[in-house]
Amino acid sequence: MNRLAHWLLAFGVLYGSSLQAAEAERCELITLADVGWTDITMTTAVARLVLTDLGYRTQVKRLSLPETYQALAHGNVDVFLGNWMPAQAQLVDPHLQSGRIEKLQTNLPTVRYTLAVLEPAYKAGLQDFADIHRFKDELGGQIFGIEPGNEGNGMVKTMIRENVFGLRDFTLVESSEKGMLNHVERAQQMGRSAVFLGWEPHPMNDRLKMFYLSGGDKYFGPNYGAAQVNTVARGGFTNDCPNLAQLFRNMTFTIAAENQLMSSVLEGNTNRRRVAKKWMNKNPEMVNSWLVGVNKRSE
Structure with missing residues (x-):
């Protein structure tokens, strides 16, 4: 059993919860957007590892920023961890106001x-x-x-x-x-x-x-x-996937954490998954905090 699995058990991540039963079938596979910036690529890699250990399948779509917001607004992407505000306001605000995109959390408050x-x-x-x-x-x-x-x-x-x-x-x-x-x-x-x-x-x-x-x-x-960095999702994500919405509301980072994640990649380590896993094993307290109130998906 790996360290993340131990953390899940420690926080009472149980099968068969009522919250899990309420999740729509489409929540089994989560699609995340990645615009290619090192910070977002690495936070996305970390999120994928957590989601996998919780029993979800994941995929990433590499998109430009305008394509990302169009994909979210049309329900073709579920979550994006790189909504920098206020710089991206012109791209995202119309969709937030219409409800086609929803904000889940500010994952990095001071950037x-x-x-x-x-x-x-x-x-x-x-x-x-x-x-x-x-x-x-x-x-x-x-x-x-x-x-x-x-x-x-x-x-x-x-x-x-x-x-x-x-x-x-x-x-x-x-x-x-x-x-x-x-x-x-x-x-x-x-x-x-x-x-x-x-x-x-x-x-x-x-x-x-x-x-x-x-x-x-x-x-x-x-x-x-x-500025600040937000996690945003397609409209209706919280209603469809309440367990996942809880996870992404919990998932916040620090400048030190993101610098650690990015430094290894920029120094030539191209295996982002390995970098993400190593960082998670060194920072169990932060990972633990993300799992509060989150349930593992039923097989």
């Missing part, structure tokens, strides 16, 4: 997402969104984003299109989380600067000499893009 800059330009005076245009030559007229369709990319594109902060002559470079980080790390090694989408939790905050820019409140929110 950050906005534009950041490397140390050389920051020390030279690039400390606010309004400063970026003055450093066009040093930056090569480029701002580095992540995958196409990401809401942060969209906000930068709007600023460029509408010449907000004098950014008309800039270009947004879209690639991926890994591609963006590779470019920024090379720039740091060469003593150059770069403006890019930055967020925490993420090991980039330790690996890069980076500073978040002020002045982007209208686009990324106040306090240097302070």
Whole structure:
């Protein structure tokens, strides 16, 4: 019997509960969305391990952010652990208001997402969104984003299109989380600067000499893009799958936990399942807290 199974027994996770009987048959297979960010990929990997030990089957769909919300709204995906707010408000709010998507929990209450800059330009005076245009030559007229369709990319594109902060002559470079980080790390090694989408939790905050820019409140929110991450589900999920809804309401993380999960992957460990299991075995108290009031699925 593995350690997670011991935890389940310790918390009275029993077969045949009335709550389990009330679950719809469609809850046997849970589909989670993954947009490819390391933090969401790893929290999703952890969730899959917990669900498997509880007797559920799982699958993951790799989707862009807009595709994720469309899939949730149409019931083609059950749960997404990466609803960053307020940055994603434009994508998700209409569906929340209509009831086609429901919020289950804030799984990480204090995060950050906005534009950041490397140390050389920051020390030279690039400390606010309004400063970026003055450093066009040093930056090569480029701002580095992540995958196409990401809401942060969209906000930068709007600023460029509408010449907000004098950014008309800039270009947004879209690639991926890994591609963006590779470019920024090379720039740091060469003593150059770069403006890019930055967020925490993420090991980039330790690996890069980076500073978040002020002045982007209208686009990324106040306090240097302070935000929260929510777990959202398709509309009707709580009614259909009350046992699972309880699990996802219990499932919260910390910045330290997510940094630990991401660091191993970014350091080259490609077996995400193994990384997730190792982390869970080292953090039984957190896993235990997720299982309170949750029942194991009947065979």
